Amino acid sequence: MIEFYDAGYGYGGRELLTEMSLTLAPGSFHFLTGPSGAGKTTFLKLCYRELQATAGRVSIFGEDTRSMGRDEVALLRRRIGVVHQDCQFLDHLSVAENVALPLTVSGLPRDHGDLSDLLAWVGLSEQIHARPPELSGGERQRAALARAVIMSPDVILADEPTGNVDWEMSLRLLQLLIELNRMGKTVVIATHDLHLIRQAKAQVAARVLRISNRRIQQSGADL
Amino acid sequence: MKAILLSFLNFRESASGRVVPPSGFTAQLTVITSAAMAFLAVFALALSMATGRLAERWGNELARGSTVRISAPADQIDTQIAAALKVLETTPGVADARLLTAEEETDLLEPWFGPDLPLDTLPLPALIDIQEMPEGFDAEGLRLRLAGEAPGAVLDDHSRWRKPLLRAAERLRLLGVLSLLLIAGVTAGMITLAANAALAANGQVIRTLRLVGATDRFIAGAFVRRFTLRGLMGAVIGTLFGMVAVALLPSADGAGSFLTGLGFVGGQWVWPLTIPVLAALVAFAATRVAATQTLRRLM
């Protein structure tokens, strides 16, 4: 699904990530850990071609990201749901409109039934008409998750989805992501919350990718 | 076609139209400037149409109607008339040359001197009326030949004063057209600036749209349609005001001179109605270019 071939990323003469060779297989569940500033967000950006590898190559859905045109990138984004670290909503639109934004930009009809089902699934039925700035941290994360999955993407990338929510809410978000994985979606969660990883491992065959010393290390079993 | 137009006009209400946040002040400024430009365009158009009419009228009224005036001692006059007529017959561009009778001359002079004019006692010159062909004749060449054959003949060629006036009218018309082009250019520039400002102010919105899979076409479209609508709306207002202002101009026709008032005549009133359409086209093209370039630059 997403493959790294000896890929690296650097900026201003400084290497942030190097020698990454790995495959994110369809239906797999990965955690991505590492200290703050290690390059987790950067790694995810390489996965949805917000950034391009400066060394080696990355291929997404079997296509080399270096040869993709602007429109191809746009189409690619419709197959990858991203929960951004800072969520990124359009504040002048309602929660429902924000969640439906991927449908809007794709020119697809906004099926109201599906939309309210989805918002109920993430527990935001009450906030449909609210504006994003009125939401709490947990509500924003859940709205971002709903937006990430509305196109029924093949891959879901979540960047610290539990960053600013309490444990209760973290478990709930994790549960939603595990449900999606059971539906066959490839899931990658960037987090440095080890409790969360342990919690997940009890339910799914999650693998852990750890960034340390500018490299990605895969550890299947222990932590 | 109607459906496309309707969906275009309903765009403000639709979901894809609302992805770009409303920007009150810039929006109003665009509408107002577009209205002012359309207002000016109506006058520039009226100017070029009025001067066009003027040039045409002068051209038609004066093109055919030159005269040769012959004054000579009584014993020479008949030979000189005959010589002058012969010269005119062989001049290319002269359709017909005819000596005016004494009665006709009296009729011509009556308005100026009254009916009791003692014609016989006055040494009146003989007059030859020349009917020109549409392409006209070479006045200088004719003048030289007349001087050789009939020394008492003088060619009264209206083109002597008609030509500079015609040239002035045509120059004015050109200036009117140039003004229209300048107005279109300024409008394009203004819309480009406003669109660029809007694109720059909405960098975060564009980034978010990109992240959820919006193509450049979609993002550009949201801006293009917004600015096209604003340009159109402003131009409709400006054009209507301009047309009312032109309609209320005092008419100069009553003076009976060659002057025709600045304004539109009959079917010409349709022309200013094309200004809003052109303004919308200009706004469309300007925003499209600006948006495409900016989006390319923003990675």
Ligand SMILES: Nc1ncnc2c1ncn2[C@@H]1O[C@H](COP(=O)(O)OP(=O)(O)O)[C@@H](O)[C@H]1O
């Ligand atoms: N293009 C870039 N220019 C400057 N700094 C960058 C660039 N890309 C990444 N960084 C820096 O690299 C570091 C890693 O960032 P990030 O991937 O967000 O780490 P993490 O998500 O693990 O906290 C940060 O200090 C960030 O500021």
Ligand SMILES: [Mg+2]
């Ligand atoms: Mg990060």
